[in-house]
Ligand code: SF4
């Protein structure tokens with residue numbers, strides 16, 4: 001026998017090859033198509049913003065864990081990397097870098113580490129960072145640079161409005177949908193990503209591609225994204241059906257703003273979503289309803305970030321009330 | 337569509353290295369170490385003494401109560417010691433040491449009886465014989481078999497299920513037995529049906545043993561009361577509750593038994609032992625053991641006398657290879673890691689698994705990322721991450737409310753957790769304390 005000691009640990013003696021790190025890096029891979037689209041649309045700006053967010057998230061996690069909390073540094077686990085990318089994806093392309101750094105500090109320092117680090121946070125860190133910036137700097141956060149012709153130069157001040165922003169404004173000024181839609185990008189453009197908006201929410205197609213990858217890799221299940229999008233489609237559909245001159249079609253709602261990004265990447269964050277399938281469905285319906293309510297009746301054109309954060313707060317409750325069905329708790333069988 | 341249980345389960349790599357290896361009979365060892373507690377329940381009482389000569393098959397320890405079992409001398413020889421030795425559970429247990437009589441022919445005869453089909457005993461006699469002959473569940477649970485056959489008059493029972501699932505990776509003992517003793521097992525099933533007075537039996541076999549399924553299907557053509565069911569490969573389908581659910585769509589109630597839904601479950605190995613006992617008067621003295629591991633020279637299936645040191649088996653397959661980190665009694669999901677190979681094979685030893693460095697190391701536990709994987713694989717519908725948390729914080733009352741006691745310790749949760757949380761370790765700990773607390777209350 002070799003001189004290595006024999007291990008006497010309890011069963012099971014084998015483990016699947018899934019690790020939380022692998023899950024995280026799968027998410028990073030899934031975000032690549034959307035990142036490429038944003039590079040195409042916003043050029044070097046997209047690169048700068050994403051790099052700024054990622055580097056500052058990693059750096060803050062390192063500094064806080066090492067010098068403030070004096071715990072193990074976990075920047076290698078991939079979660080801060082994801083927070084960085086997702087934060088950048090939720091920002092307009094031309095936003096000043098110092099704001100990105102502040103947003104990262106809030107995301108990592110406040111939303112994640114002050115709760116105890118990965119696994120203990122209640123709110124999605126990237127969204128907390130984004131909402132913090134949106135409330136603190138509403139002007140800069142809603143300056144939307146449009147697609148650039150020459151995507152290697154740093155651009156500023158070429159701003160347009162988002163699809164949802166146009167609709168909200170139009171409706172406030174009493175325009176009808178027919179008038180508004182003349183200014184809107186075509187559905188096809190929204191699908192492919194030629195539209196104004198945050199970095200990562202450009203192309204629904206690229207995001208869906210990434211989302212499908214996550215489902216195939218079993219990092220997430222279909223429950224949250226599908227339920228969320230269906231809820232949104234049904235609700236906006238009802239309003240549209242009642243009064244198509246005042247409400248945008250469900251297709252516009254699904255393809256614009258952060259709906260797809262939120263459904264596949266933000267609401268599905270493992271830590272801040274429920275653990276059971278039943279819970280996930282309830283959670284996603286909640287987000288869908290809140291998003292539509294904010295979009296149609298709130299003062300912000302886009303509401304999915306708020307909706308997800310609000311539902312994040314309900315997750316502990318959802319986990320308590322939507323438990324898996326215990327085996328044998330209700331006798332199904334009859335003896336024949 | 338293949339049948340299976342609906343909720344939870346995992347599919348670890350099957351690694352059935354020995355499924356084509358014919359079961360080989362090992363010569364009787366020089367010395368056997370026979371623990372008196374090889375079954376669930378009260379240990380047997382030793383009725384021999386040092387220097388006593390014993391015949392093969394003689395009772396050497398007598399059942400200590402209803403839920404207990406007789407123990408028979410696996411070899412003819414001389415009792416040299418009554419000793420305390422560490423057994424596969426890792427605890428010191430009382431044990432009878434017998435030196436094999438090298439001149440006694442009964443120790444070396446090839447036991448290969450011609451098939452005997454007709455059943456002459458009455459149901460009561462069958463149950464009595466099963467009890468007398470020390471037969472316990474050979475799937476690993478080692479629950480005394482006669483207890484499951486003593487059915488009170490008022491209990492409704494309509495189906496016997498034979499567990500040929502063998503869902504643990506690596507193990508092939510049941511698989512080989514089903515291939516090599518198909519006819520005998522069918523007679524064994526008829527014996528049990530006769531004893532239980534039921535006229536329906538189903539053999540459940542996972543679909544990775546197609547040859548065994550075929551063998552039974554071909555042979556059971558003349559016996560319409562016995563059905564053969566192919567099951568989807570999914571762990572832990574061999575768990576009684578999961579198997580009953582998969583085959584009959586009946587759910588055994590929480591804290592209940594299969595009998596509560598009109599079913600009795602026996603393992604194929606047990607059925608063969610029962611056949612031997614009833615038709616050929618052989619008490620339980622040997623069993624099939626798979627000795628396996630990726631680095632072993634020649635992984636094999638053996639007929640092994642109870643009490644044979646595991647060391648002997650390992651030598652037979654080429655010795656412990658370099659870089660071995662774990663030796664497990666049983667399968668990789670539910671087996672017990674052994675401190676050394678000095679422990680003997682007992683009635684519940686279905687396999688010896690030798691695991692090397694790369695497979696044995698556990699990843700370092702990280703924070704729970706609340707991914708819900710453990711919840712979705714738990715076949716009992718529990719929340720392992722929550723149960724671990726509660727056990728860690730000593731909140732046992734709450735854990736009991738969350739049904740910690742219904743955990744079947746299948747290990748699916750720990751297997752799948754991407755953060756390598758030692759879920760089952762804590763759940764076991766929580767169960768043990770809860771059990772203690774509950775017994776104090778009563
Ligand atoms: S599988 Fe592990 S990480 Fe996931 S919820 Fe369960 S304990 Fe937490």
Ligand code: SF4
Pocket residue numbers: 713714715716717718719720742743744745746747748749750759760763
């Ligand atoms: S909690 Fe128990 S029954 Fe559920 S998966 Fe874990 S070990 Fe198996």
